Amino acid sequence: MxxxxxxxxxxxxxxxxxxxxxxxxxxxxxxxxxxxxxxxxxxxxxxxxxxxxxxxxxxxxxxxxxxxxxxxxxxxxxxxxxxxxxxxxxxxxxxxxxxxxxxxxxxxxxxxxxxxxxxxxxxxxxxxxxxxxxxxxxxxxxxxxxxxxxxxxxxxxxxxxxxxxxxxSQWPMIAAVSAGALAISLVGVWAIRRRLLRQTHGLRPDELRVMYEHHDAILHSVSEGLIVLDRTGVALVNDEARRLLGLPPGPVAMDDLPEFLRTYNPGARDEVHVTDERVLVVNRSRVDNRSQDTEVVTIRDRTELQGALGELSSLQVLTESLRAQAHEAANRLHTVVTMVEMGRPEEAVKFATDELALSQHLVDRLSADVGEPALVALLLGKTAQAAERGIELSVTEDTYLPSDTDHVPLSGQEMVTVLGNLIDNAMDACDRDNPWVEVTVTQQDHALLIRVADSGPGMDAATFEKAMQRGYSTKTDAEHRGLGLALVSQVVKRHNGTLTADVTYGSVVTVTVSDS
Structure with a gap:
């Protein structure tokens, strides 16, 4: 047979x-x-x-x-x-x-x-x-x-x-009708056969079964999120994609997907998008020419990596700060030595002690008023970084954070993420003719307030909303802009806080998070 x-x-x-x-x-x-x-x-x-x-x-x-x-x-x-x-x-x-x-x-x-x-x-x-x-x-x-x-x-x-x-005598008629019906059926069956051959590529049932089992196993075990989009909507979503995007069980409609996946955009590589809970890297590619309206979307979770990069960025800031301070100290030391050789020791002593007192005053004040060491290190590093870029960065006298971190709604890492990104954005956006940045961090009535102002023109409501939501590609440095504010928005939303922007005495961005 x-x-x-x-x-x-x-x-x-x-x-x-x-x-x-x-x-x-x-x-x-x-x-x-x-x-x-x-x-x-x-x-x-x-x-x-x-x-x-x-x-x-x-x-x-x-x-x-x-x-x-x-x-x-x-x-x-x-x-x-x-x-x-x-x-x-x-x-x-x-x-x-x-x-x-x-x-x-x-x-x-x-x-x-x-x-x-x-x-x-x-x-x-x-x-x-x-x-x-x-x-x-x-x-x-x-x-x-x-x-x-x-x-x-x-x-x-x-x-x-x-x-x-x-x-x-009716046999010939019945036989003719039966033969006609059989012929028409065979023509239809032949057309169906051609269609099935195209759709199954001539594979045997056991080959299709093995292919399906492997396909199903890969979809459930792959560590990346996978989504297949076609002209009818969402054709396939694997378990990891449901987890990363928070999709409901059962069939998925286009409206269930985040906004950045609802548009047809094949060819996008390493796009970074920020959701309420995660930082995602998205790649999109079109299936071969037989189905030009079909694309495959892969999603990688970059949340933990982004946290690690944030900590690395903090260390880099401290490193740059130490480098800048060492460079500045070397300049001051050369100045003091030169003044002594010139026979002006009194002026050399005064110059050295004034500079040391000013720097030590900032360190002492931040150490006393801010109970989170990581935040102190960040502020000192950003101050040195701003000074090296010719920007006046000041920490207001209202800044105060208790050392009892149990009552602070954000962790040290989250505060570094929020404040570090806001300061970086402010230093990039401030007016180059009058560059200044002002920082306030305070805890009042069980609510943490972080305010960063700068001399820049600020953003209108629509631009600010877009900056909090948009993703970007990691291909060039210029395209990194915008991720910082999106990360800030992610932390704020996670704690049901508020993130606002206005233009008063400068461009002011305010974060308020309650510990309730």
């Missing part, structure tokens, strides 16, 4: 369809023949009842029998009726069964072969009987005169051979 049975799924499906269609057509043809035979028999019975009944009820029939000229009058009538109706015989007889008419004139005067007793009782009786013309279906009806007396009998019949010939 394996030598002739098709191997591909399309071939096996078509072979089974052909078998089913052949069985259906054959069964339909048999049923059609049986129905034709049943209809023919029923029509014949109605015919052999109607014709003798009409003749028996005709007054001329009873008058011809009573006149004694029955054969002379009625034989031509029965011959004409029989010819018009294609019935086998019409026999008119006396109550004793003596024939007045017959298909074979030689049988006139003979005794009728059949049952006449029910007709003599006034009944219309139908039976199958073998007479002079062979087996036939016949009906016998009584003939009454005007007074109601039975004066004769009328019998009409059709041979079973004639019935068989009638329904057999």
């Amino acid at each position: 394996s030598r002739w049975w098709p191997r591909s799924l399309a071939g096996q499906a078509i072979a089974l369809q052909i078998l089913v269609i052949a069985v259906i057509v054959l069964a339909g043809s048999v049923l059609a023949l049986l129905d034709a035979r049943q209809d023919g028999d029923m029509a014949a019975r109605q015919q052999v009842i109607g014709i003798p009944t009409a003749l028996a009820e005709s007054p001329s029939t009873a008058q011809a029998i009573e006149s004694g000229r029955a054969t002379e009058i009625l034989q031509p009538v029965t011959d004409a009726v029989r010819t018009d109706t294609d019935i086998a015989f019409i026999t008119i007889m006396s109550p004793e069964g003596i024939r007045f008419t017959h298909t074979d004139p030689r049988q006139i005067g003979g005794h009728y072969l059949g049952t006449i007793e029910p007709a003599l009782r006034g009944e219309t009786f139908t039976e199958v009987y073998t007479g002079t013309l062979g087996p036939s279906v016949r009906t016998i009806v009584p003939v009454r005169n005007e007074s109601g007396t039975i004066v004769g009998l009328v019998s009409a019949g059709i041979t079973q051979q004639t019935l068989a010939e009638r329904w057999r």
Whole structure:
């Protein structure tokens, strides 16, 4: 069987369809023949009842029998009726069964072969009987005169051979219809086969099963989120994509996806997008030319990596701060040494102590007012970084953060993320003719307030909203701008805080987070 049975799924499906269609057509043809035979028999019975009944009820029939000229009058009538109706015989007889008419004139005067007793009782009786013309279906009806007396009998019949010939004559038509239906079905099956071959690439059922099992295993085990989009919407979403995007179980609609995935944008590489909970790296690629409207989206979780990068950035700031301070200290030391060599020791001592007092004052104040060491290090580093860039960065006297971190709604790392990104944005945006940045960090009434102002022009509400939500590509440094504010927004939303921007004495961005 394996030598002739098709191997591909399309071939096996078509072979089974052909078998089913052949069985259906054959069964339909048999049923059609049986129905034709049943209809023919029923029509014949109605015919052999109607014709003798009409003749028996005709007054001329009873008058011809009573006149004694029955054969002379009625034989031509029965011959004409029989010819018009294609019935086998019409026999008119006396109550004793003596024939007045017959298909074979030689049988006139003979005794009728059949049952006449029910007709003599006034009944219309139908039976199958073998007479002079062979087996036939016949009906016998009584003939009454005007007074109601039975004066004769009328019998009409059709041979079973004639019935068989009638329904057999329908065989060619039924066979033609069946052959046409089979031919049309085969054409449709051939078209289906071509379509199945294209869709299954001629693979066997076992190959498709293995492919599906591997496909399903990969989708559930792969560590990256995977989404397939086509012209109808979302075609596929794996478990990791549901987790990263917070998608509900069951079918996924386009409206369930984040805004950055609802547009057709194949070819995007390493796009970074910030959601309420995560930092995601998105790649989008189009499937080959057979389906240009289909694209595959892969999603990687960069949240933990972003946190690590934030800590690394803080260390880099401290490193740059130490480098800047070492460079500045070396310059001051050279200045002091030179002043001593010039014979001006008093001025050298005053210069050295003033600079040291100013720097130590800032360190002492931040260490006393800010209880989070990471935040102190960040502020000192950003101050040195700003000074190196020619920007005046000041920490207001209102800055105060208790050392009891249990009552601070943000962790040290989260505060470094928020304040560090806000200061970086402020230093990038401040007015180059009057560059200054002002920082305030304070805890009031169980609410943490972080405010960063700068001399820049600020942002309108629409631009600020876009900056909090948009993603970017990691290809160039210029494209990094905007991620910082989005990360700030992510931390704030996670703690149900508020992030606002306004332009008063400068461009002011304020973060408020409650510990409740």
